[in-house]
Amino acid sequence: MAKWRKVTGMNPAPLPTETIEKLLLSGGQSRTLPADAYSSADLYAWEKNMLFEGGWICLGRLDELLSPGQLRAIELGAETILLSRQPTGQVAAFSNVCRHRGHELLAVGKRVDARQIRCPYHSWAYRVDGTLRTAPTLTQSPGFDVADWPLQSVRVAEWLGWLFVNSSGDGDTLEATLGSLGTVLASYEPARLVSAVKHDYEVAANWKLIAENYLECYHCTTIHPALCEVSPPSSGRSIPSDGMWCGGTMDLKPQAETMSFSGERRLPRFRNLDPGLEREVLYLLVMPNLFISAHPDYLMTHTLTPASPGRTRIVCEWLFAPEVVEQDDFDPSYAVDFWDQTNQEDWVACEGVQRGASNRGFQPGPLSSWESSLAKFHAMIGRAYLGEGFVPPPLVEWDPYIDGLDDTLR
Numbered sequence: 001m002a003k004w005r006k007v008t009g010m011n012p013a014p015l016p017t018e019t020i021e022k023l024l025l026s027g028g029q030s031r032t033l034p035a036d037a038y039s040s041a042d043l044y045a046w047e048k049n050m051l052f053e054g055g056w057i058c059l060g061r062l063d064e065l066l067s068p069g070q071l072r073a074i075e076l077g078a079e080t081i082l083l084s085r086q087p088t089g090q091v092a093a094f095s096n097v098c099r100h101r102g103h104e105l106l107a108v109g110k111r112v113d114a115r116q117i118r119c120p121y122h123s124w125a126y127r128v129d130g131t132l133r134t135a136p137t138l139t140q141s142p143g144f145d146v147a148d149w150p151l152q153s154v155r156v157a158e159w160l161g162w163l164f165v166n167s168s169g170d171g172d173t174l175e176a177t178l179g180s181l182g183t184v185l186a187s188y189e190p191a192r193l194v195s196a197v198k199h200d201y202e203v204a205a206n207w208k209l210i211a212e213n214y215l216e217c218y219h220c221t222t223i224h225p226a227l228c229e230v231s232p233p234s235s236g237r238s239i240p241s242d243g244m245w246c247g248g249t250m251d252l253k254p255q256a257e258t259m260s261f262s263g264e265r266r267l268p269r270f271r272n273l274d275p276g277l278e279r280e281v282l283y284l285l286v287m288p289n290l291f292i293s294a295h296p297d298y299l300m301t302h303t304l305t306p307a308s309p310g311r312t313r314i315v316c317e318w319l320f321a322p323e324v325v326e327q328d329d330f331d332p333s334y335a336v337d338f339w340d341q342t343n344q345e346d347w348v349a350c351e352g353v354q355r356g357a358s359n360r361g362f363q364p365g366p367l368s369s370w371e372s373s374l375a376k377f378h379a380m381i382g383r384a385y386l387g388e389g390f391v392p393p394p395l396v397e398w399d400p401y402i403d404g405l406d407d408t409l410r
């Protein structure tokens with residue numbers, strides 16, 4: 001069988017140690033990231049290598065990426081990988097490289113129905129499980145054993161309907177790195193949900209600016225008047241995290257049933273939703289590139305792919321229960337239009353920060369207590385910059401949103 005790829009270690013980021021240590025400061029001493037974090041080509045290369053190729057990365061919803069019996073080549077950092085979904089639904093991933101003389105097996109972006117993978121150069125043919133089936137003339141040669149030349153496996157895992165890969169092969173299982181996140185989301189039953197609408201955006205901002213913007217609503221009164229009509233920007237609670245994620249909740253205003261322009265919910269609530277979640281929305285960031293916004297009636301996700309230090313591609317999806325999507329009069333526009341407008345407002349702000357942070361006058365600034373989630377994000381980024389990978393965020397003692405926490409945890 002195919003073997004795991006070589007395990008690589010994590011090196012510290014190319015930033016001065018004292019700069020990284022500032023990211024780990026707790027409480028009101030927290031500062032925003034230094035300018036290099038948003039514009040340095042060296043740091044960007046390190047992040048792609050260590051954070052986006054060195055650990056678990058979300059690729060999107062499995063059913064959207066490929067159907068059973070399909071193969072697809074996708075870009076991952078500086079490399080491409082080949083996804084293969086067997087007719088039984090099982091997924092495997094491989095380096096998109098032929099074991100003969102290294103020709104790329106499938107062009108990036110191509111998605112094909114196939115029972116085998118044939119190299120376009122000299123026609124070595126592999127089964128969908130990556131084993132070599134035939135190599136013209138060599139298969140008959142003495143001493144040549146097809147078992148010695150499988151495709152190189154890439155670690156892959158499905159979690160609640162999302163597909164993740166870990167091309168370095170390093171570290172814990174995906175389940176272990178996500179800790180209790182599956183439990184937090186359990187009553188939405190994400191595994192059965194269907195991606196009904198997808199928007200692609202390209203934003204002229206570093207991927208971390210988009211994450212930082214996602215984690216706070218300090219900006220909401222300034223740029224999201226429609227959002228503030230249905231959700232108070234200072235509401236909510238932090239959710240203590242034990243995995244590579246962070247986030248919290250925001251409340252719905254008394255007249256609002258969900259996040260939409262009118263606050264009206266045009267589709268039913270999730271069938272088994274925990275009653276405690278009927279009046280709030282969860283905003284969760286799975287490091288480094290998946291945002292999950294869980295509403296009482298739909299999930300919205302953002303999946304980020306950095307394109308350069310100052311550019312990020314974002315796929316935004318709206319997920320609903322399958323029985324809702326199947327209805328003839330299914331109309332998700334109340335959710336999609338609201339968030340499309342909010343997304344665009346956010347992208348304008350993120351692009352403004354990207355331009356400002358590239359200015360020589362930029363210096364890291366202080367955070368407000370409404371931005372306590374950023375302190376957690378910065379602590380996670382800081383630990384990753386030290387070469388430790390993603391570790392659970394600390395509890396932030398000045399976090400005004402923590403409630404019901406044992407004092408010993410603060």
Ligand code: FES
Nearest residue numbers: 098100101119122
């Ligand atoms: S490089 Fe693939 S068959 Fe030769």
Ligand SMILES: [Fe+2]
Nearest residue numbers: 213219224346
């Ligand atoms: Fe926003």
